[in-house]
Amino acid sequence: MLKGKHIVLGISGGIAAYKSVMLLRLFVKAGAEVQVVITPNGKEFITPVTLSSLSGKPVISDFFTANTGEWHSHVDLGLWADAMVIAPATASTMAKMANGVADNMLITSYLSTRAKVFAAPAMDLDMWKHPSTVRNLARLKADGVDIIEPEAGELASGLSGKGRMEEPQNIFDRVASWLVSPQPLLGKTVLLTAGPTYENIDPVRFIGNYSSGKMGFAIVRALSDAGARVKLVCGPVNLPTPEGNIDRIDVVSAREMLAVCEKEFPHADGAICCAAVADYAPASCASSKMKREKADTITLELVKNPDIAATLGKMKRPDQILVGFALETDHEEENAIGKMARKNLDWIALNSMREKGAGFKVDTNKITLISASGVRIDLPLMTKTEAGRKMVEKIFIDEKADS
Numbered sequence: 001m002l003k004g005k006h007i008v009l010g011i012s013g014g015i016a017a018y019k020s021v022m023l024l025r026l027f028v029k030a031g032a033e034v035q036v037v038i039t040p041n042g043k044e045f046i047t048p049v050t051l052s053s054l055s056g057k058p059v060i061s062d063f064f065t066a067n068t069g070e071w072h073s074h075v076d077l078g079l080w081a082d083a084m085v086i087a088p089a090t091a092s093t094m095a096k097m098a099n100g101v102a103d104n105m106l107i108t109s110y111l112s113t114r115a116k117v118f119a120a121p122a123m124d125l126d127m128w129k130h131p132s133t134v135r136n137l138a139r140l141k142a143d144g145v146d147i148i149e150p151e152a153g154e155l156a157s158g159l160s161g162k163g164r165m166e167e168p169q170n171i172f173d174r175v176a177s178w179l180v181s182p183q184p185l186l187g188k189t190v191l192l193t194a195g196p197t198y199e200n201i202d203p204v205r206f207i208g209n210y211s212s213g214k215m216g217f218a219i220v221r222a223l224s225d226a227g228a229r230v231k232l233v234c235g236p237v238n239l240p241t242p243e244g245n246i247d248r249i250d251v252v253s254a255r256e257m258l259a260v261c262e263k264e265f266p267h268a269d270g271a272i273c274c275a276a277v278a279d280y281a282p283a284s285c286a287s288s289k290m291k292r293e294k295a296d297t298i299t300l301e302l303v304k305n306p307d308i309a310a311t312l313g314k315m316k317r318p319d320q321i322l323v324g325f326a327l328e329t330d331h332e333e334e335n336a337i338g339k340m341a342r343k344n345l346d347w348i349a350l351n352s353m354r355e356k357g358a359g360f361k362v363d364t365n366k367i368t369l370i371s372a373s374g375v376r377i378d379l380p381l382m383t384k385t386e387a388g389r390k391m392v393e394k395i396f397i398d399e400k401a402d403s
């Protein structure tokens with residue numbers, strides 16, 4: 001399965017290092033060539049002899065071999081690798097990776113590699129939650145490292161919580177599926193808005209809608225699986241961030257969503273506006289909770305929210321792809337095409353309101369994709385996960401292949 005693939009397995013000094021022996025075996029059994037690089041502290045937990053016997057290669061730890069003076073080139077190693085897997089990644093190694101502190105072979109190899117990097121953190125629960133680790137983790141994700149999140153469970157300290165390194169089989173599956181599946185969107189960045197927006201009336205009340213964010217998150221997963229880096233700008237939703245190269249920015253109101261999108265869009269190769277943005281917001285937000293006793297009726301003055309998709313449409317460069325959604329009740333196709341033109345979109349995904357099982361909250365959707373150049377693709381009723389994959393395939397992958 002992995003014949004001909006080159007993997008650098010970086011092991012840093014945590015108790016989970018013993019699990020890396022299993023991971024190494026899985027890679028070797030699958031036919032990969034594995035070069036182990038271990039930090040000086042890593043050697044305290046697992047002996048290089050075990051690792052070199054399994055990998056069939058001397059383990060690299062120092063910049064030089066002590067008795068021969070032979071120099072180990074971290075640059076060559078970095079270029080040789082198809083993937084670098086750092087497991088376990090301790091808090092210290094993550095901090096060094098995030099800040100470029102190149103004081104051992106593992107970090108110099110990390111800084112030199114052009115390969116995809118996976119890191120499987122392992123540490124005690126309080127270390128995992130510490131603001132410093134949280135900061136480093138965010139930075140590594142932004143740098144494109146694919147973080148294989150630790151699990152919750154019993155820890156070496158005797159405490160219980162999140163921090164236990166993911167099981168070797170699961171790490172293997174993640175890395176192997178990346179190595180064997182094509183990543184046509186590697187190096188691309190896509191901005192995506194998802195979920196509803198909430199527009200505050202007073203400190204405890206808002207105008208919102210029932211958007212769950214499920215469709216947007218499904219597209220995020222598909223983009224990430226295809227290798228893209230995703231900037232996910234997300235209204236209030238109750239969904240965990242999918243694993244992968246995803247940078248999530250949580251916002252509440254349409255104006256906040258717009259501000260992030262305006263900042264991020266110039267750095268992206270495309271954007272998908274999937275959010276159900278509130279059309280109007282209260283003209284002002286009361287500074288304290290509005291009292292019920294005061295009046296029998298009240299009138300809220302609402303002002304139109306900015307149109308994020310249309311704003312991005314005005315900013316769009318010829319090399320960027322902009323995609324929007326339409327939810328229409330009548331003259332569906334005509335209205336969707338009109339919307340695409342008004343907002344300067346390249347594609348519009350028309351959600352069927354007629355189909356049972358399509359729309360808000362449910363896990364399925366029926367979408368028709370229409371392009372500004374006249375292509376029309378009717379997708380059948382399918383899960384949002386499948387619909388997300390199809391959308392990414394048709395819009396970002398097939399399109400590239402055609403051009």
Ligand code: C5P
Nearest residue numbers: 273274275277305306307308309324325
């Ligand atoms: O105009 P309408 O709301 O029907 O357009 C829907 C499309 O426009 C969706 O892609 C939605 O995300 C986007 N939109 C937006 N900002 C708004 C309203 C809609 O980005 N204020």
